[in-house]
Amino acid sequence: MDKLKSETTALPGLPALPNAWFDRKGLVQIGLLALLFLAPLAAHLLGHIYYVNLASRITLIAMAAVGLNLAIGYGGMVSFGHAAYFGLGGYIAGISAYHAFDFSPVMSWPMAIPGSDSMLVIWLATILLCGLLALAIGAISLRTTGVYFIMITLAFAQMMYYFANSWPTYGGEDGLPIYIRNSLPLVDTGQPWTFFLIAFSGLLLAMAITSRMMKSRFGAALTMARLNDTRLATAGVSPYPIRLVAFVISAMITGLAGALYADLNGFISPTMLSWHMSGELMVIVILGGVGRLYGPLAGAILFVMMETLLGGMTEYWKLFLGLVLLLVVLFAKHGVMGWLAGRERHV
Amino acid sequence: MSDVVLTLNHLQKHFGALQATRDVSLELKRGEIHALIGPNGAGKSTLIGQIAGNLKPDAGSVHLAGQEITALSVAQRARLGLGRSFQVSSLAEPLSVLRNVMIAVQALQGHSFRFWKPVHRDESLLAPAREALERMQLSHRADTPVSELSHGERRQVEVACALALKPRALLLDEPMAGLGPEGTAHLTDLLETLKQEVPILLIEHDMDAVFRLADRISVLVAGSVIARGDSAEIRHNPDVREAYLGD
Incomplete structure (x- = not known):
């Protein structure tokens, strides 16, 4: 009994204080956000644009992982195909910008849709289309569980990948450049610091939505669907629609991150849709801590920093990534957040 | 509305050549505990599956409060008012007792697609959940994770979850299994007071509890009901003694 108790308490030796800002967990979380905000601010003031863009990259990868974490961590749906939504968001940004650039329509039948270089239009389209795609993929995939679910989500994402690869209009495997970054009213999105602030707001919003939603009735039902779907069904709530809605929201968040990511790079290619991308997002979620609100942020910082620092020294940096992942899985099962901030206690 | 809450009409279920349920009919009336007993392999679990909705019968029908539910999930x-507990308790272990019961309250209210209001200060969820725990004398354990509960307490939580649904009928699958004598006595007392409010179909191995609690007993052997009656009748029924009680 004592052993059980200590395992479920937030911190050995300290009482569990839910919602406290200044316990260990609160400090770690504030620290991570401060790091992500202040480091690029310093770089911006010192004129190091490269590091501002690097922070934007971390931010958007983290935001994509926040979406995936909603599916994997909170919903127990191990999707190995979230690159489909990340890439779709990217292609929507790219294709829309491409048509806005040469004033051609995206489609002329059954109705004429012009291109647009407005981020607001692109984000709206991304939410709609990623939602629809996830509704279709989820409706089929969620009829399976376990390894079948992993494989079927992977299969759908690979279909998207090969489709993009073989569609010459938008560059096929060569990809498509975005010559001028898409715009927002009143601000100059071309400024690295401004763009970082947009990305940072997106990440904060995605995390706030996740946090708030998981405390709501829907979150309670989703948690029960993950922990014990028999209990949920016995109570009279069908788990399937709950999971499906969570899957769709998850895809929308990842898709929005993808749309912004394309704008950050000024370029899209099928790489954004490939299973490597799905795998990277999954690794980030696991590194950071599955089902932890700040897990994707911690994971993305670790991943991108390793990629940048170790990748600068050796092209075999993924060997070291593999070692770190191995250590996390073996010795810190709750990821970086579990290690830094202690175990989560459900109250 | 009639006195009969739950009806099984001529249920049949085969698994290949094995006939697990043979023409079983059964009624559960308001205010009673109807016990279903039978030796291992008699087909109790198969029958429960058909009542709860995990299994579809090959023939026959199940009615709850006059409505046919045979084809429902x-x-x-x-949602129509069938509460159940499981032979092996089925709760979300990392969550607190209160959280486990709250999901039933939430289900009863039918609003699971609400994304904004936090449940942890939603009195419309908390109050009925606390009340159900109070009924099962578990209030002092409300904030304890289920993983820290004793076996007997988990049984009580299961019944509290079922109660929170404000069910028309309760289906309790071996609620006494694995309980010590003290736990059994405690739960027996609780069920006895409960039956006035909700009729209970009780599947149980503990004969003392069954004979004490049940108003009627149906004995299931090899898929069919071989005897039905009150405690005294069943105790003295020669077929039952031979098939089940082993003397």
Whole structure:
């Protein structure tokens, strides 16, 4: 009994204080956000644009992982195909910008849709289309569980990948450049610091939505669907629609991150849709801590920093990534957040 | 509305050559505990599956409060007022006792697609959940994770979850299994007071509890009901003694 108790308490030796800002967990979380905000601010003031863009990259990868974490961590749906939504968001940004650039329509039948270089239009389209795609993929995939679910989500994402690869209009495997970054009213999105602030707001919003939603009735039902779907069904709530809605929201968040990511790079290619991308997002979620609100942020910082620092020294940096992942899985099962901030206690 | 809450009409279920349920009919009336007993392999679990909705019968029908529910899913049956507990307790272990019961209250209210209001200060969820715990004398454990509960307490939580659904009928699958004598006595007392409010179909191995609690007993052997009656009748029925009680 004592052993059980200590395992479920937030911190050995300290009482569990839910919602406290200044316990260990609160400090770690504030620290991570401060790091992500202040480091690029310093770089911006010192004129190091490269590091501002690097922070934007971390931010958007983290935001994509926040979406995936909603599916994997909170919903127990191990999707190995979230690159489909990340890439779709990217292609929507790219294709829309491409048509806005040469004033051609995206489609002329059954109705004429012009291109647009407005981020607001692109984000709206991304939410709609990623939602629809996830509704279709989820409706089929969620009829399976376990390894079948992993494989079927992977299969759908690979279909998207090969489709993009073989569609010459938008560059096929060569990809498509975005010559001028898409715009927002009143601000100059071309400024690295401004763009970082947009990305940072997106990440904060995605995390706030996740946090708030998981405390709501829907979150309670989703948690029960993950922990014990028999209990949920016995109570009279069908788990399937709950999971499906969570899957769709998850895809929308990842898709929005993808749309912004394309704008950050000024370029899209099928790489954004490939299973490597799905795998990277999954690794980030696991590194950071599955089902932890700040897990994707911690994971993305670790991943991108390793990629940048170790990748600068050796092209075999993924060997070291593999070692770190191995250590996390073996010795810190709750990821970086579990290690830094202690175990989560459900109250 | 009639006195009969739950009706099984001529249920049949085969698994290949094995006939697990043979023409079983059964009624559960308001205010009673109807016990279903039978030796291992008699087909009790198969029958429960058909009542709860995990299994579809090959023939026959199940009615709850006059409505046919034979083709409905587990969740749909629960929404119509069928509460159940499991032979092996089925709760979300990392969550607190209160959280486990709250999901039933939430289901009863039918609003699971609400994304904004936090449940942890939603009195419309908390109050009925606390009340159900109070009924099962578990209030002092409300904030304890289920993983820290004793076996007997988990049984009580299961019944509290079922109660929170404000069910028309309760289906309790071996609620005494694995309980010590003290736990059994405690739960027996609780069920006895409960039956006035909700009729209970009780599947149980503990004969003392069954004979004490049940108003009627049906004995299932090899898929069919071989005897039905009150405690005294069943105790003295020669077929039952031979098939089940072993003397």
